[in-house]
Amino acid sequence: MPIKIPKDREVPFGAITPAPVKQQELFITSNWRIVRPVIDHEKCTRCFTCYIACPDSCWSFNDKEEKMEWNWKFCKGCQICIHECPADALSAAPELDFEDGVVRLEKPF
Amino acid sequence: MGKVTEITVWTRGVIMDKEARDVANAFAQAAKMEGKFVQSFDNYEDLPDRVLVTTRKYARISDEEIEMKYLYTNAHPDVVVIVEPTIVKGINVLKGMPEGGILIINTNRPIDYMLKFIPNADLLGAIATVDADGISGVKTVDFSGSEGGVDTAGIGAGIAAPILGAMARVTGLAKKENLAKIVSDVAALERGYNEVKLQKFRKARYEFGQGA
Numbered sequence: 001m002p003i004k005i006p007k008d009r010e011v012p013f014g015a016i017t018p019a020p021v022k023q024q025e026l027f028i029t030s031n032w033r034i035v036r037p038v039i040d041h042e043k044c045t046r047c048f049t050c051y052i053a054c055p056d057s058c059w060s061f062n063d064k065e066e067k068m069e070w071n072w073k074f075c076k077g078c079q080i081c082i083h084e085c086p087a088d089a090l091s092a093a094p095e096l097d098f099e100d101g102v103v104r105l106e107k108p109f
Numbered sequence: 110m111g112k113v114t115e116i117t118v119w120t121r122g123v124i125m126d127k128e129a130r131d132v133a134n135a136f137a138q139a140a141k142m143e144g145k146f147v148q149s150f151d152n153y154e155d156l157p158d159r160v161l162v163t164t165r166k167y168a169r170i171s172d173e174e175i176e177m178k179y180l181y182t183n184a185h186p187d188v189v190v191i192v193e194p195t196i197v198k199g200i201n202v203l204k205g206m207p208e209g210g211i212l213i214i215n216t217n218r219p220i221d222y223m224l225k226f227i228p229n230a231d232l233l234g235a236i237a238t239v240d241a242d243g244i245s246g247v248k249t250v251d252f253s254g255s256e257g258g259v260d261t262a263g264i265g266a267g268i269a270a271p272i273l274g275a276m277a278r279v280t281g282l283a284k285k286e287n288l289a290k291i292v293s294d295v296a297a298l299e300r301g302y303n304e305v306k307l308q309k310f311r312k313a314r315y316e317f318g319q320g321a
Contacts, residue, residue, distance in 0.1 A: 034195050094195075096226075104201045
């Protein structure tokens with residue numbers, strides 16, 4: 001449900017974001033990535049270390065499917081989650097190996 | 110005013126900032142040594158002091174005096190250089206390019222694979238790739254950033270040198286001999302000049318010398 005904010009209390013776009021882990025249009029930094037984290041759901045123990053370690057809250061838990069979900073639009077490819085993962089479920093893969101995840105902005109963010 | 114050739118260099122903030130600055134500055138300087146009129150700029154419009162952010166460097170080369178004094182960004186780049194290949198996925202790099210422009214990418218992937226990520230490639234006169242990372246072996250020379258950084262590493266020490274060699278060959282706007290006087294890694298410049306892979310298209314323009 002959208003929150004009704006009085007006119008005098010409005011803030012610029014991006015000042016407050018519904019973090020963690022909501023994908024938002026216009027709030028795209030995925031073109032910062034050189035590598036992306038790829039998760040192996042078999043190895044993942046659902047310990048939430050990636051969720052805690054990610055500076056931008058790009059990992060979330062999908063309750064229905066019981067697995068971690070990655071916010072590809074906001075992840076900047078800092079690889080902290082890959083280094084922190086105790087189960088070695090995450091690995092870095094070059095972004096150019098994938099044909100998805102194309103945003104093609106008109107100017108830099 | 111004569112024809113001004115605009116060169117835009119796309120790079121990533123901080124980690125490849127110096128390399129791209131070297132590309133724009135050294136190429137303009139080499140063209141200047143041939144008596145051309147040049148301008149080169151760094152860090153306008155974008156916010157480059159964030160690691161990995163996409164950012165631009167600009168250079169302009171003309172046979173006559175350039176009168177675009179107060180415009181820093183290139184609205185219609187004839188040559189686009191991409192220092193880090195993943196940028197093609199995130200940015201419309203050919204924005205504003207007139208037909209028959211040249212795209213130079215630093216990558217070891219095949220040209221056909223890179224073209225998959227460029228939907229408006231029909232604008233291009235030629236596309237070239239050079240494996241500068243492989244040739245120089247260093248991605249980041251140093252972090253001497255944009256704000257008052259002191260260039261102790263020398264111009265064109267890392268990946269900038271092979272990219273400059275490729276630019277010299279493909280565009281023909283500056284001579285390799287002049288670039289060799291500027292860059293510190295002359296061997297990498299030579300290898301970039303020799304190892305660049307070029308694919309020409311129907312719209313290739315005659316003014317870009319032997320390349321396109």
